[in-house]
Amino acid sequence: MLSLTDSEKKILDAAKKVFEKQGYTGARMQHIADEAGISKASLHYYFRSKENLFERIFDETMSDFMELVSTWSDEKEHWEEKLRNFIHQFFDFLKTKSLLFILGEINRNPDLLLSRRKKSKPKAKFISYFENLQEAGKLKSSNMYVVYIFMHSLCAYPVLNAGLFQMTTGMNNHDFEVFMKNYPDTVADLLINALKRGLN
Amino acid sequence: MLSLTDSEKKILDAAKKVFEKQGYTGARMQHIADEAGISKASLHYYFRSKENLFERIFDETMSDFMELVSTWSDEKEHWEEKLRNFIHQFFDFLKTKSLLFILGEINRNPDLLLSRRKKSKPKAKFISYFENLQEAGKLKSSNMYVVYIFMHSLCAYPVLNAGLFQMTTGMNNHDFEVFMKNYPDTVADLLINALKRGLN
DNA sequence: AATTGGTTTGACCAAATGGTCAGCAAAAGT
DNA sequence: ACTTTTGCTGACCATTTGGTCAAACCAATT
Secondary structure: OOOOOHHHHHHHHHHHHHHHHHHHHHOOHHHHHHHHOOOHHHHHHHOOOHHHHHHHHHHHHHHHHHHHHHHHOOOOOOHHHHHHHHHHHHHHHHHOOHHHHHHHHHHHOOHHHHHOOOOOOHHHHHHHHHHHHHHOOOOOOEOHHHHHHHHHHHHHHHHHOHHHHHHHHOOOHHHHHHHHHHHHHHHHHHHHHHHHHOEO | OOOOOHHHHHHHHHHHHHHHHHHHHHOOHHHHHHHHOOOHHHHHHHOOOHHHHHHHHHHHHHHHHHHHHHHHOOOOOOHHHHHHHHHHHHHHHHHOOHHHHHHHHHHHOOHHHHHOOOOOOHHHHHHHHHHHHHHOOOOOOEOHHHHHHHHHHHHHHHHHOHHHHHHHHOOOHHHHHHHHHHHHHHHHHHHHHHHHHOEO
């Protein structure tokens, strides 16, 4: 766990901001340097290349995500509350946009995942958690792959396209904020209901 | 309704392909020319600039999308079948990726929508259709903005991240194809059920 | 055969972009 | 005080990229 200097943090924050908004190919090193308030040469002094900078952000984000996903291991809470809590945390994490950024890049270049594939498969924990409940008779029969994809879609897409949804629905800022604030619970309610009812 | 020459069609297809995969900034004119089997100079002969080429694709895709959305006007079918049919059509349209591409670009540059905003608001038709049913007492009370966003998310995100989902769930090609084939009905079932039950 | 109009391209250009480097400034040792 | 290490930058470089253009090509028309 190597600690970062202030300059490195400042640069990484700036880089995240620019990468997330412009994508990898759209991001400009000069723009990142400006955002961090340093020269382009300094930027290269700290992170040799654009690709290197990207890798740092990629690994950092992936690591944070894995940590979030790992919460599906401990079995203390009731599954309903566990799911609701996870959705809230997942939603907060998505709002930082960094996960959506790297998922977009993986989409363009799947090798990013294949080459760095850690042993951890994010789906395994979620799906096996609910499949276990199901086999124990505590849940109606459902295709847990569907539940997994539903949850991801319902959480990620509205964050990804928040601006677009606000425009196309014509909501004003206040209404939209209220909407987004309640949204995680709305998703949780739907999924809990679907799991109780059974889903295929 | 101006007809396109073979060359123009060939170029537009190639451009869509490259734009959809690489994004606007990532797409290279040379790459598009190669994909169309012509020289870069020829590409510029037909479509003066990269931006011009993008605008053509943008407008064409938006137009197709508006046509799809307009089906919420005629009131012949029962709402359940209407919704199910729409989801199937929407899903097929999404699979061409062109809509997802332009939505992504709008996300990066909202002016794209603001400047070309046609009077037609895509949300209006969907939402007012179901709000009318609701007021007529044929549906439990629901926040139709939620339903609208749920439908979009459930349809779009799995198409956008199909490759990623296949990898992270570890499904093989065959299983995944079957899954995707059944998926639109799964979404339809969920939304119909939610609408019957009421959703907030 | 010659002319005309549209089509195609290799060669080229200017600007943008990722990256390097010698050198300066400011701490940090000694 | 001096040397050394570290942080930082302006100027510069090589390559990429969108875009241009004169010349060649090719069918249809005269």
